[in-house]
Amino acid sequence: MSDEMQINGVPIEATFAEAFDMKATRLIITADDSQWAREAAKAMTGFGTSVIACGLEIAVEVELSEPETPDGRPGIAILAFAVSGSELEKQIPRRAGQCVLTCPTTALYAGIVGDKSMHPKRIALGKSLRYFGDGHQISKRLDKRRYWRIPVMDGEFVCEHDVPRVDGIGGGNFLLLGSSIAAVTLACRAAIQALQPLPGIITPFPGGATRSGSKVGSKYKALFASTNEAFCPSLKHVAPSLLRDNVNAVLEVVIDGMDGDCISRAMRVGIQAACRAGGGNGLLGVTAGNYGGKLGRHHFHLAEVLR
Amino acid sequence: MTRWTLSLLQPLTHDVDASPISLESFATRSVADIERVQLTGMGPTVRIGDLFRVGRHSTSNDSIDCIEINGDVERFHHLGARHGGGRFAIDGSAGNWVGLGMRDGELIVTGNVGDGAGAMMRGGRIRIDANARNGVGGPCSSSHTGMSGGLITVGGNVGDYASHRMRRGAVVINGNAGVALASQMIAGTVCVSGTFLAQAAYAMRRGTLVLQTHVDFCPLRFSRPSVLESPMVALLRAHLTPEITGLRAACRLLERVASGGLKSRRGDFSVGGQGEILAICPDSN
Numbered sequence: 172m173s174d175e176m177q178i179n180g181v182p183i184e185a186t187f188a189e190a191f192d193m194k195a196t197r198l199i200i201t202a203d204d205s206q207w208a209r210e211a212a213k214a215m216t217g218f219g220t221s222v223i224a225c226g227l228e229i230a231v232e233v234e235l236s237e238p239e240t241p242d243g244r245p246g247i248a249i250l251a252f253a254v255s256g257s258e259l260e261k262q263i264p265r266r267a268g269q270c271v272l273t274c275p276t277t278a279l280y281a282g283i284v285g286d287k288s289m290h291p292k293r294i295a296l297g298k299s300l301r302y303f304g305d306g307h308q309i310s311k312r313l314d315k316r317r318y319w320r321i322p323v324m325d326g327e328f329v330c331e332h333d334v335p336r337v338d339g340i341g342g343g344n345f346l347l348l349g350s351s352i353a354a355v356t357l358a359c360r361a362a363i364q365a366l367q368p369l370p371g372i373i374t375p376f377p378g379g380a381t382r383s384g385s386k387v388g389s390k391y392k393a394l395f396a397s398t399n400e401a402f403c404p405s406l407k408h409v410a411p412s413l414l415r416d417n418v419n420a421v422l423e424v425v426i427d428g429m430d431g432d433c434i435s436r437a438m439r440v441g442i443q444a445a446c447r448a449g450g451g452n453g454l455l456g457v458t459a460g461n462y463g464g465k466l467g468r469h470h471f472h473l474a475e476v477l478r
Numbered sequence: 479m480t481r482w483t484l485s486l487l488q489p490l491t492h493d494v495d496a497s498p499i500s501l502e503s504f505a506t507r508s509v510a511d512i513e514r515v516q517l518t519g520m521g522p523t524v525r526i527g528d529l530f531r532v533g534r535h536s537t538s539n540d541s542i543d544c545i546e547i548n549g550d551v552e553r554f555h556h557l558g559a560r561h562g563g564g565r566f567a568i569d570g571s572a573g574n575w576v577g578l579g580m581r582d583g584e585l586i587v588t589g590n591v592g593d594g595a596g597a598m599m600r601g602g603r604i605r606i607d608a609n610a611r612n613g614v615g616g617p618c619s620s621s622h623t624g625m626s627g628g629l630i631t632v633g634g635n636v637g638d639y640a641s642h643r644m645r646r647g648a649v650v651i652n653g654n655a656g657v658a659l660a661s662q663m664i665a666g667t668v669c670v671s672g673t674f675l676a677q678a679a680y681a682m683r684r685g686t687l688v689l690q691t692h693v694d695f696c697p698l699r700f701s702r703p704s705v706l707e708s709p710m711v712a713l714l715r716a717h718l719t720p721e722i723t724g725l726r727a728a729c730r731l732l733e734r735v736a737s738g739g740l741k742s743r744r745g746d747f748s749v750g751g752q753g754e755i756l757a758i759c760p761d762s763n
Contacts, residue, residue, distance in 0.1 A: 201709065242709035243716065278709045309684065309752055311710060312646055312665070313717040318710065326707045 176474055178443060179450030181457060183473050188344045188438065189461035190469035193222075193252040194259045195339025195429060196294055197282030199235065200271055205245035209234075211277045212247040214270035219251070220376050223385070223396050226262045227253040228341060228427050230373035241280045242329070248282050250373045252341045252427045256292060259336055264299045267330070272300055275325050281334035286315040290335030297321070297330035340469050343372075343426035343434035345442050346384065346402065346458045347449065352420040354453025359422045361448030362441035369440060371433035372426050384423040387462055399460070418455055431469060435476045442477060479540045480505075482512075484530040486549025486570075492521030493573065496554035499526070501543050501564045509534050517554075540565075542583070550589060558585040561602065574611075577604045578618060580628065593637070594618065599625040599647065605724065606630070612637035612656070615649045623664060625649075631723045638675075641668045644685065650718055652725040660687045663753060669718065671727040682746045682753035686714070688735060689757040692743065700745035703759055711736045711756070734758055 176183040200215065202208035212231050219229035229251040240246035253259035271279045279296055287293065297319030301308040304321040310332075311318045317332035347362070349355035363379035366372065374380070389397035400410040402421045407414050414421070424441055428434035442457050459473055482504055494517040504512055513527025526532065530547075544565035551557065555573040558566045563583040568576075571589030575597060582602040587595075590608045597618045614636045615625040624643040631650045638656035641649050645664045654672035661680040669688040679687055679695070692703050715736040720729040735756055743755040 241716070242712040244709060244712070307752070309754065310665070311667075311686070311713075313648075313667075313713060318713065320708065320710055327710070329709045329713070 176477065178446035178457075178477070181446040181450045181454050183442070183477060184456060184458040185472075185474060186459050187461055187464070187470045187472040188342070188459035189464060189467040190340050190342035190344075190434065190471060191254075191467040192469070193228075193254060193339045193341040193427065194256045194336055195250060195252045195427070196259060196263065196334050196336050197232065197429075198249045198251070198263070198267075198296075198334060199240060199246050199280040199282045200249065201235075201240045201242050201244040201246035201278045201280070202274070203244060203276035205234070205247075207274060207276050208245050208247045211271045211274035212249055214274065215249060215266050216375075217270070220381070222252070222254050222258075222341070226258055227251050228373070228375040229266075230375045232373055233368070233370060242278055244278075250339075250371075250427065250429070252339050252373075252375075254341075256336055260294050263294045263334070264296065267296055268300050268303070272303065272321070272323070272328050272330070278329040280331045281316075283335040283337060285335055290337060292336040293333040294336050295333050297332045300328075300330055337429070339427060339429050340431060340434055341427040342467060343428060343438055343469075343471055344423055344460045345438055345445075345473070346421055346423045346460060347445055347454060348414065348418045348456040348458060349420050349422075349449065350417055350453040350455055354449060354455075355420045355422045357452055358445040358449030358454040359424065362424055362445040365440050365444035366424075366426070366437055369433070369437050371429040372437045373428075374424055374426055376423075376425055380422045380424050382422055384421070384460055387466065402460075413458070415455070423460060431471075434469075435471060438471055438473070438476045442473070479537060480543050481535045481537055481540060482543075482545045483533040483535065484526070484545065484547045485533075486530055486547070486551060488529065489550070490524070490529060490553040492519060493553050493555060494519030494521075494524060495556050496551070496573070497556035497559040497578075499545065499547070499554075499557060500559070500561065501545055501566070502562060504545065505543070519555075552590075552592065555592070558604075561585055563602075571608070575618070576606075577602075577630075580604065590634075595632075596625055596628070596630040596649075598623070599628045599630065601627045601647075603628060604630045605633075607633040609634035609653070610636045610640075612639050613642065614640040614651075615644050615647070616640070616642040625666070629718075629722070631725055631728075633725060635672065641666070644668070648718060650723045650725055650728045652727045660685070660753075663687070667714065667718075669728050669732060671725075671731040679746060679753060679755055681749045681751070683749060683751040684753050687753065687755045688714070688731065689755060690731060692741060692755070692757045692759055695743060695745065695755070699748045700743045700755065701747075703741035703743050703757070706740050706742035706756065707738075711740060 232248040235246040301319040321328040384399040385396040386399040401413040550570040559578040562581040574592035575594040623645040626645040635653035648667040655674040657675040659678040665685040741759040
């Protein structure tokens with residue numbers, strides 16, 4: 172135990188987070204003011220915690236100031252991840268149509284720059300939403316970007332024709348092991364706060380963390396994921412457990428990122444922040460979730476990301 | 479990269495087709511070969527070497543190849559035709575069909591140009607510092623469509639039929655325009671900061687025409703002006719910034735349009751058009 176890695180007195184287990192290839196995209200929502208932009212983003216990212224049942228994992232990446240957006244208005248960047256390109260292509264137009272088109276003053280743009288020659292895989296935005304204009308929609312092409320202007324009751328909804336679909340990584344993670352729920356909550360919130368300014372990643376679960384870490388499969392045939400009993404404190408003496416006796420609560424921070432570097436950086440920043448806040452305050456360890464390395468080809472070893 | 483300089487030795491007294499003067503045709507030739515290139519036209523055939531002092535300079539300062547023509551070459555037509563990249567600069571005035579069918583790169587004329595500048599252009603940028611005659615960004619001969627991409631900026635005035643049958647891209651005019659501005663326009667963007675004559679936007683199908691003020695368009699052909707608040711205007715302004723166009727008056731117009739008080743007309747209904755005319759209405763200032 173003497174050569175075990177520690178941060179602020181918190182032991183870091185010698186294990187790795189196992190992550191998977193996903194399909195990703197980035198969208199920018201703008202509006203006349205940041206309140207409308209946030210409302211649209213909130214609606215768009217609702218029910219987007221896990222691909223297990225939500226279709227995609229989607230969350231706000233970062234709030235953008237006026238100079239950072241295409242039309243010079245306040246904006247919000249959103250990242251979305253799905254297990255397949257077709258699922259992403261199905262989910263994004265639906266959410267855009269019901270959550271952004273409907274929200275006053277908003278406009279929707281591609282958050283990944285590059286035309287078809289650079290990113291041949293595309294997800295329809297205005298390409299499909301334009302039909303809401305019932306023939307009154309107008310297309311506008313500026314440089315190599317094509318926009319649709321759809322008449323709506325507050326003026327017009329401006330929407331980019333499509334957005335590139337790129338490769339991403341989902342399932343980067345770390346688990347915070349604590350003596351109590353209060354202790355892991357404190358550490359978890361510190362980690363999430365530290366992750367918020369980082370570009371290229373999202374933590375799609377509520378408040379950035381999940382308590383229902385899952386394993387693959389179930390005793391019930393209909394389920395392909397079920398509770399990860401090895402990390403459930405109440406099952407410490409019932410089922411095979413990976414928890415020490417003094418661990419009474421675990422929270423998992425799940426990170427989806429545009430590439431491996433984004434996830435590595437986020438894991439490092441998040442774990443360090445959690446340990447700073449939780450060390451001496453009931454945070455008893457940090458570990459990571461994996462499936463023995465058999466399912467995902469991206470392995471983020473805690474010792475390496477924290478180096 | 480390579481910089482070709484052609485300094486005019488004597489003015490030409492008849493018109494010639496100058497399309498052989500191009501970066502693509504010069505690329506594989508020596509100075510002596512280029513001097514032997516013949517230009518044909520409405521008079522005796524002439525050689526480039528008879529008219530210009532030709533220079534070839536290899537330079538590491540420039541990141542692109544360029545041709546520089548020094549002198550007024552109004553009798554030289556089709557300069558920069560099908561220009562596909564690099565820089566083509568004319569320090570003086572040029573003839574007709576400058577940048578005809580241009581595909582990419584930059585073409586700069588510090589003086590005036592004749593008819594058909596940027597006709598059927600597909601990409602790149604043409605900068606005309608003075609005036610352009612008729613048919614800027616329009617079609618050529620029997621073609622159905624005018625320019626289909628790129629940007630044309632004119633520091634002075636343009637003649638008739640500017641942006642006629644234009645299909646895509648942008649034309650920004652710092653001065654005034656003649657008759658039939660943006661007539662039969664199919665799409666794209668035209669911005670005129672000065673005045674314009676009759677038949678503007680005639681048979682316009684789609685696209686955007688940005689003007690200083692709304693004039694009395696026929697109510698059967700165009701809608702009444704209505705207030706437009708749209709982020710599209712900001713996108714337009716961001717697309718045509720002073721850094722991009724270099725035209726102060728035109729950019730001031732876009733700035734005013736983007737800052738509000740904007741009204742929009744739709745038409746030309748006589749051809750089922752959904753074109754758009756944007757202008758600041760006096761009563762909304």
